Amino acid sequence: MTYTIGEFSRLINLSIHTLRYYEQQELITPQRLKNGRRCYSESDLTWIQFIRRLKDTGMPIKEIQKYAKMRAVGDATLVDRMELLIKHRQILSREIMNLQEHQVNLDNKIDYYKTAITERIEDN
Amino acid sequence: MTYTIGEFSRLINLSIHTLRYYEQQELITPQRLKNGRRCYSESDLTWIQFIRRLKDTGMPIKEIQKYAKMRAVGDATLVDRMELLIKHRQILSREIMNLQEHQVNLDNKIDYYKTAITERIEDN
């Protein structure tokens, strides 16, 4: 099963413009039909979903590009790719811890507001 | 105790340029000396640290600006400010859950690589 850019766009909820941009950035390289139109496969689908996950976890496009290029080379880059993911995993878990800390802080601040507001009401 | 922009910059590890940019964006409004130079106070310090936390948790500058403007108005905006923080807290906890999910996914992928690499080695 293959998809036109329009179908693919709807499927993964990324604009056609963005898909072409990602291709230009060498994140994804769909096949072309004889008439020059892009032709996305199932494996492009799983691949772009993975890309989105990397993006959502804050990996910059340049970094994803590196990964994509290694992937294109093949099995010889397995170790390098894994290392890149492990590095990213570390960044990610640090980020999560950070956010959790901020969350606690935010909760304290909110509590502080609650108290302040209650006291103001009692004053009136 | 007050600080010049240079001292303050070193203290909080933000460039002088960035501090002036934040001021222009109305996030922070330091006093001025008669000669026109900025003069940051202790309370500016705690405030900017809070700003950084909001930024680190992904709040856009425009949103922080809203908060800063309400803060400048005073106690009348307590409830609104609290609501803004509560809204932000929700966004934040959704984001954390999301990242945790991605983390699991990433772990699976890494495991997959480990297996693939081991098998390749055994093949040789």
Place this chain on the structure above:
DNA sequence: ACTTGACCTCGAGTCAGCTCGAGATTGTAT
């Protein structure tokens, strides 16, 4: 034959969030 709709390329525009530099002023050290 002709319109329509989905596609193509390429270059430019947008937005957030800085980052930089020119040119002027001011305060301290020699």
Place this chain on the structure above:
DNA sequence: ATACAATCTCGAGCTGACTCGAGGTCAAGT
């Protein structure tokens, strides 16, 4: 007095990640 370092304003430039539009192609339907 003079040099120097830190500050000031203002406007321009930069990076990342899209986003848009003009002008052209191509295949299917009427």
